[in-house]
Amino acid sequence: MEQENIQENLDVRFLKDCDTFSGLSEEILKVIYNHGKVLKIYPGDTIFESEQPSDQFYVVKNGIVEICREDEPGRLRAVAYMGSSTSLGELKMLTGSNYNSYARMPGGGEIFTISRSVFLSLLDILPEFGRSLSTLLAQRLESLTKNTRIERKEQFRGSLKFFDLTTIIQTIVSSRLTGTLSIVSALEEPIAEVNFEEGEIRGAFLGTLEGEDAFYQLFQPPLKEGSFDFKSLSIHHTSSSFDISQPASALLIEAARQQDELQEMTRKIHPQDIFTPAKNQLLWLGEEAFMGLSKAVFETLKNEALTVTQLSARLGRCSYAIFSVLKIMYVTKQIERVNRKTTLQP
Numbered sequence: 001m002e003q004e005n006i007q008e009n010l011d012v013r014f015l016k017d018c019d020t021f022s023g024l025s026e027e028i029l030k031v032i033y034n035h036g037k038v039l040k041i042y043p044g045d046t047i048f049e050s051e052q053p054s055d056q057f058y059v060v061k062n063g064i065v066e067i068c069r070e071d072e073p074g075r076l077r078a079v080a081y082m083g084s085s086t087s088l089g090e091l092k093m094l095t096g097s098n099y100n101s102y103a104r105m106p107g108g109g110e111i112f113t114i115s116r117s118v119f120l121s122l123l124d125i126l127p128e129f130g131r132s133l134s135t136l137l138a139q140r141l142e143s144l145t146k147n148t149r150i151e152r153k154e155q156f157r158g159s160l161k162f163f164d165l166t167t168i169i170q171t172i173v174s175s176r177l178t179g180t181l182s183i184v185s186a187l188e189e190p191i192a193e194v195n196f197e198e199g200e201i202r203g204a205f206l207g208t209l210e211g212e213d214a215f216y217q218l219f220q221p222p223l224k225e226g227s228f229d230f231k232s233l234s235i236h237h238t239s240s241s242f243d244i245s246q247p248a249s250a251l252l253i254e255a256a257r258q259q260d261e262l263q264e265m266t267r268k269i270h271p272q273d274i275f276t277p278a279k280n281q282l283l284w285l286g287e288e289a290f291m292g293l294s295k296a297v298f299e300t301l302k303n304e305a306l307t308v309t310q311l312s313a314r315l316g317r318c319s320y321a322i323f324s325v326l327k328i329m330y331v332t333k334q335i336e337r338v339n340r341k342t343t344l345q346p
Contacts, residue, residue, distance in 0.1 A: 014061050015112070017085035023132055032122060032129070036114040043108040047088075048099050054092035057119045060084055063109015064256045068102040069174075076102060080170040081252050083222075083259065090133065093119045106253075157229040165218060166252060168228055173199045173248045179232040183218070186225045192218055195235040201251055202235060203242045210242045212251070213318040219255045220262050220319040258320040265323040271309045274338040275326060277302050286328035293317060294325045298334070305338060 012029040015021050021029060038061060041047065047058060050070060058065075062084050068076040079101070082088065088103060093116050105111075114122070123130045139161075158168075160183075172181060176199035183192040192206035192214060206214040244251070282298040284291050296315050300306065306314060312322045329335045 014085045015059060018059050018087050019136055020059070020087045020090050020133060021129070022136060024128055028126055028128055031126065032114070033112070035118050035122060036112055039111050039113060041105045041108050041111055043106065045105055045108065047103040047105065047111065049102050050100055051098050054089055054095075054097060054099050055116045057090060057093050057114045057116065058088040058103075059112040060086050060088075061110040061112050062260070063105050063111070064107060064253065065103050065105055065109075065111070068104070069100075070102070077174075078170075078249050079174045081166055081249075081256060083166065083256050086164065091137065157227060160223050160226050160228060165222055165228070166256075168230075169194070169201075169248070169252065172196050172230060173201075175199065177230070177232060178235065179230055180235065182229045182231070183223065184226050184229070188227075191223070191226065194218075197235055199248065201244050201246075201248045203244055205242055208313050208316050209318060210316065211244055212246065213316065213321065214242075215244065215251060216255050216258055216320060217312075217318040219259045222259065258318070262320045262323060265320075265327055269308060269323055269326060269330075271319070272307045274305050274307055275301055275330065275335040276305065276338050277334070278336040279334055282329075282334055283332070284328075284334075285332045286325065290321065290325050290328075293321060294329065297322070297325050297329070301335065 012026060012033050015029045015033060016024075016026070021032065024032075041063065047065065048054075048056070060082055065082040065086070065088065066078050067080040067082065067088075069079050071077050089099070092099065096116070123133070165183075168181070172179075173196070178197050179195075181194040181196065182190065183194075185191055192204065194201060194215065195203040201215065204211060204214040204218075206217050209217050246254075277298060282295060284294045286294065293315065297311060300311065300314060308319075308322060308326065311326075312319050315322070326335070330337070
């Protein structure tokens with residue numbers, strides 16, 4: 001791990017998006033940032049281990065943290081994946097108990113950390129921070145007490161305001177449950193369903209999307225509003241594009257990777273941008289895996305002007321796949337922008 005220098009012009013956006021610091025002003029976030037440090041984590045580095053004293057509080061700045069439990073001596077099992085702006089150890093800062101899991105970063109990244117003594121001091125000198133943390137923990141406790149008692153033959157539900165989707169899915173996976181996870185909007189309108197069989201993800205749909213594309217779309221971007229409802233029941237295999245065969249751990253890692261890359265692409269391409277072919281024929285210069293989709297995008301744009309969002313729905317592919325194809329096609333001058341809601345530099 002390497003410590004980076006803390007700059008005067010602070011970028012505290014990743015702290016602002018962290019639930020632990022929800023509602024705090026940028027001035028207070030800068031105070032908190034200045035009392036901590038950013039560590040560079042190399043691929044495979046361990047952040048903490050089980051039974052290690054909980055002397056540090058962490059917030060992921062970028063990268064994916066893998067949380068593992070030891071099923072038997074020397075054998076670790078992944079139980080959760082934590083992405084950017086998620087925190088680790090806020091409750092243990094109050095209890096002082098040892099960590100009961102392992103945290104590592106398979107792909108490396110950056111993590112912000114504050115010592116426990118500083119964390120407790122900040123609670124004393126920043127009343128707003130204390131209130132924010134108390135409210136967060138109370139909301140989690142209330143939601144757990146009312147809605148999330150997991151039993152093999154019962155259902156559990158909760159609000160996406162208090163539980164991130166990755167943690168919900170990891171809970172189902174680690175409990176090896178069979179059933180259907182339903183996602184509904186704040187207006188109680190159905191959004192998506194994910195099927196599980198003994199802890200493995202077997203199918204998904206979201207709007208016109210099915211299978212892996214539907215699953216990945218759940219994180220593009222991650223849902224922050226609405227609620228989830230898991231019901232334990234037998235599932236029906238359709239043997240269609242709805243079905244998923246990849247391991248749950250691989251799906252979650254890929255979902256996190258696509259989410260990070262999509263954030264970068266949306267800074268250059270807006271979901272409501274419209275493109276039109278700039279050539280009579282497509283010359284695809286991107287990944288072979290996207291060749292079929294690139295042809296479908298090109299032919300669709302020749303016949304009709306559609307936004308990026310409409311293309312995703314029309315072709316039944318997740319936002320990441322559509323954005324990836326459009327980015328390559330634009331840079332290689334295969335298409336051109338009709339409306340310029342954002343500016344893309346080739």
